[in-house]
Amino acid sequence: xxxxxxxxxxxxxxxxxxxxxxxxxxxxxxxxxxxxxxxxxxxxxxxxxxxxxxxxxxxxxxxxxxxxxxxxxxxxxxxxxxxxxxxxxxxxxxxxxxxxxxxxxxxxxxxxxxxxxxxxxxxxxxxxxxxxxxxxxxxxxxxxxxxxxxxxxxxxxxxxxxxxxxxxxxxxxxxxxxxxxxxxxxxxxxxxxxxxxxxxxxxxxxxxxxxxxxxxxxxxxxxxxxxxxxxxxxxxxxxxxxxxxxxxxxxxxxxxxxxxxxxxxxxxxxxxxxxxxxxxxx
Ligand code: AMP
Ligand code: MN
Ligand code: MN
Ligand code: MN
Numbered sequence: 001x002x003x004x005x006x007x008x009x010x011x012x013x014x015x016x017x018x019x020x021x022x023x024x025x026x027x028x029x030x031x032x033x034x035x036x037x038x039x040x041x042x043x044x045x046x047x048x049x050x051x052x053x054x055x056x057x058x059x060x061x062x063x064x065x066x067x068x069x070x071x072x073x074x075x076x077x078x079x080x081x082x083x084x085x086x087x088x089x090x091x092x093x094x095x096x097x098x099x100x101x102x103x104x105x106x107x108x109x110x111x112x113x114x115x116x117x118x119x120x121x122x123x124x125x126x127x128x129x130x131x132x133x134x135x136x137x138x139x140x141x142x143x144x145x146x147x148x149x150x151x152x153x154x155x156x157x158x159x160x161x162x163x164x165x166x167x168x169x170x171x172x173x174x175x176x177x178x179x180x181x182x183x184x185x186x187x188x189x190x191x192x193x194x195x196x197x198x199x200x201x202x203x204x205x206x207x208x209x210x211x212x213x214x215x216x217x218x219x220x221x222x223x224x225x226x227x228x229x230x231x232x233x234x235x236x237x238x239x240x241x242x243x244x245x246x247x248x249x250x251x252x253x254x255x256x257x258x259x260x261x262x263x264x265x266x267x268x269x270x271x272x273x274x275x276x277x278x279x280x281x282x
Contacts, residue, residue, distance in 0.1 A: 004279060005266050006035040006060060007083050007196060007224065007252030011132060012044035013064075014141035016257030019044040022265075023051035023059075031266040033279070035060035035252075037083050039139055040100040042090060060086050060282060063093065064196060066100060067182040068174050069214060071207055078203075079174050080211065081196040082182050083224070083250070086282040088190030096177060096185045101136030107172050108138035114170040115143070115163065119152060140164045145259065156259070183219045192278050194222045194250045199234050212241040222248035222278035225269040239272060248278040 009015030010022050017025060019036055026034045034057050036048045042063050052059035062085045068077035087093055112124040127146045131138045144159035153159045163170040177185075186193040195215050198208055212223065223242055226234050242249055251268035271277060 002032040002058070003030055003266055004033040004251055005031050005253050005255065005268055006033075006062070006085060006194070006250045006278070007037045007064065008034060008255040008265065009038055009064075009257070010036060010044045010048070012041055012134075013038035013137055014139040014256060014259070016259050019048035020051035020054075022255075023048060023055045023057050025265055026057050027055040029264075029266040031057070033058040033060060035062040035083075035085055037062035037064045037085075039064050039137075040066055040097050040104060041137060042094065042097065043134075043137075060279075061090075062086070062191075063097065065093075065096070065182050065186070066104075066174075066176040067179045068176045069179040069211065072210065077174050077176075078201070079176060080179060080201065082179070082186065082220070083194040083196045083252075084186045084189065084191045085194060085250070085278060086191055087186070090189065092185050092188040093191070096182070100177060103175055104138060105135035107175070108135065108143065110172045111140070111143055111164070111170050114172070115147075118163070118169070119147075119150065123147075123150075141256075141259065143170075179214065180218050183215070187219050192221045192248075192281050193219065194224055194278060195220055196224050196252075197226075197254060198223055198238060199226050199230060205237060208237070209241060212245055212247075216245040216247060220247070221281070222250045224250045224252050225271070227253075228267075228269050235269070239275075242275060248276045248281070250278045 010019045038044050045061055065082045067082050116122050123146050130142045144156040147153045147159040183193050253263050253267050255263050255265040
């Protein structure tokens with residue numbers, strides 16, 4: 001079987017490598033099939049296509065789309081990431097992503113305004129520079145890096161825990177596209193919709209089960225298997241949901257680069273014999 005990694009980032013979002021360097025890293029890591037899935041943008045793909053050819057990598061075109069859904073009886077939306085893989089027609093996705101990029105740029109500046117009260121200096125110009133001047137590419141990870149650089153927090157996780165996550169002072173409520181719309185657009189593009197890292201949203205098992213059912217009913221195709229470092233009981237729960245809803249599986253590291261050194265390219269969980277790979281539909 002080919003060695004695959006179907007969810008990775010470049011510096012077109014919060015990864016540290018260029019798409020070309022990512023492809024070179026894939027070759028050195030013995031990954032043959034790699035999906036580039038930056039947050040809410042397809043802009044890294046032209047460079048990735050050229051570099052994939054150069055390095056003999058099978059590129060799977062993709063994007064990690066931010067979306068939102070509602071827990072039963074809750075008024076506030078909850079964020080979820082949907083990885084779109086191998087779209088045949090990029091136009092419907094591009095249209096959705098243009099809106100998402102607008103939301104991302106505005107939100108990033110609002111977060112910086114909130115932080116200015118704490119930092120006494122406007123973080124925006126330097127945060128923007130960290131994202132190579134692309135306002136539409138700024139993620140909370142960039143803002144977390146800035147807070148680390150300034151010595152305001154020691155580690156990225158502290159930036160989320162003290163300022164950036166829900167309920168904290170610099171959190172801006174989500175306004176991403178609804179899960180239903182995101183799945184409609186991915187289906188219209190002829191791509192495969194993958195529920196990304198279902199066990200990394202801090203959801204209860206009950207809510208993960210609900211989300212998996214909702215995802216399937218709205219036209220989702222596959223779920224990412226939990227990483228091998230997660231407990232066996234977590235993997236067993238996801239395996240159960242995959243079988244229950246007749247979903248395919250995806251294998252991914254969510255590689256970002258040396259900003260998240262614990263996520264290693266090509267380090268992906270093993271697929272069980274009875275599971276169907278999303279790549280069969282590429
Ligand atoms: P954004 O799409 O701008 O909300 O930022 C997404 C990135 O922030 C993701 O790639 C995660 O790596 C990171 N992230 C989101 N929530 C958290 C959290 N609670 N703790 C640490 N990192 C997080
Ligand atoms: Mn990220
Ligand atoms: Mn994600
Ligand atoms: Mn990701």
